Amino acid sequence: MAGKETDGDRHPSPAVARALTVLETLVGSDEDLTLTALARETGIPLATCASIVYTLEQRDYATRKIVGRSHFWRPTLRLYxxxxxxxxxxxxxxxxxxxxxxxxxxxxxxxxxxxxxxxxxxxxxxxxxxxxxxxxxxxxxxxxxxxxxxxxxxxxxxxxxxxxxxxxxxxxxxxxxxxxxxxxxxxxxxxxxxxxxxxxxxxxxxxxxxxxxxxxxxxxxxxxxxxxxxxxxxxxxxxxxxxxxxxxxxxxxxxxxxxxxxxxxxxxxx
Structure with missing residues (x-):
């Protein structure tokens, strides 16, 4: 029979940590951010940032404005x-x-x-x-x-x-x-x-x-x-x-x- 899991056996999820970092960065920014800027600010790889913000967009926690070929991301009021x-x-x-x-x-x-x-x-x-x-x-x-x-x-x-x-x-x-x-x-x-x-x-x-x-x-x-x-x-x-x-x-x-x-x-x- 397996022993009871303790707090010391539990490990944080890097994926969740990255998603929260992206969300906190979007909320804390004074301006809309491109994916490149978001990746630079968070230190998270560009492809991972893209996956996270697309998920946030699908769940209505983020939205984007398209200017030419650039996409600028910002949080929505769903958090509020x-x-x-x-x-x-x-x-x-x-x-x-x-x-x-x-x-x-x-x-x-x-x-x-x-x-x-x-x-x-x-x-x-x-x-x-x-x-x-x-x-x-x-x-x-x-x-x-x-x-x-x-x-x-x-x-x-x-x-x-x-x-x-x-x-x-x-x-x-x-x-x-x-x-x-x-x-x-x-x-x-x-x-x-x-x-x-x-x-x-x-x-x-x-x-x-x-x-x-x-x-x-x-x-x-x-x-x-x-x-x-x-x-x-x-x-x-x-x-x-x-x-x-x-x-x-x-x-x-x-x-x-x-x-x-x-x-x-x-x-x-x-």
Whole structure:
């Protein structure tokens, strides 16, 4: 009788990995790509790229525009449809819609919920304020996890076996206070998050923008998401940080409790 298969016996599929790389490259590109450009960007042989994009086209995940003898490929919105279905199934915002809106009005900043997907943070909900100025933080937005307060709040409480792979995928900061990716410095930052129970990000991803966030835990005690505030960096003085810290930690605790988390939470122990 064959022994039970373990995780160590399982091997990733190169074909699936290549297909996902092609799809991610199409989504991440600012312009339509030819097969030659796509093969160059992904490092995948041209014939293999062609097979993958033709399959994506048949499944309605990609489409092409023909200009002369050139074919330019781009992703379709079918991916958005899948993401929308997933967000509906994991609709964290439904457990604290009013409280998110109340906090946004109280501090004068938009409130966001984010989840970790791979090495990225995906914004899944937003409570914003009416007005002319609107931050570029919308449901569906994706950002490197280490350059957001949301991502840091989650990463600080991940089990070691989940955190280690992420540390090899740190993105360098592109804002005026951004720094090169460094595992040791980022681990020190996560330790600081655990000491204080919330995370911050100050002009590392984008000039003039700062964020503060706190982790959300589920019934098993696992960190499952984060809730945060985004505002202008100049507005995060000492008094504002104290006010937003209190508000965001209380909101994170409320959402955690509604998801079944029991007290005390890890953030209560700081």
């Amino acid at each position: 449809g899948l993401a929308t279905q997933l967000i509906r199934k994991v609709d964290l915002s439904s457990v604290a819609t009013r409280e998110m809106r109340d906090l946004a009005e109280q501090v004068g900043m938009p409130v966001h919920l984010g989840v970790l997907t791979g090495a990225s943070i995906v914004y899944v909900a937003k409570a914003s304020l009416p007005g002319f100025i609107q931050f570029d933080t919308y449901p569906g937005k994706v950002a490197p996890f280490n350059l957001t307060a949301l991502g840091r709040a989650i990463a600080a409480y991940l089990p070691d076996d989940e955190l280690r792979p992420l540390l090899t995928q740190l993105a360098p900061g592109e804002g005026p206070k951004g720094v090169p990716a460094n595992e040791q410095e980022f681990e020190a930052e996560l330790a600081r998050v655990r000491r204080q129970g919330f995370s911050t990000e100050d002009e590392e991803e984008q000039a003039g923008i700062a964020c503060i966030a706190a982790p959300i835990f589920d019934a098993s005690g696992h960190v499952t998401a984060a809730v945060g505030l985004t505002g202008f960096a100049k507005d995060f003085d000492t008094s504002a940080t104290s006010r937003t810290e209190s508000g965001i930690r209380e909101l994170a605790k409320l959402i955690s409790q509604r998801l079944g988390a029991s007290a005390p939470l890890p953030t209560d122990l700081v």
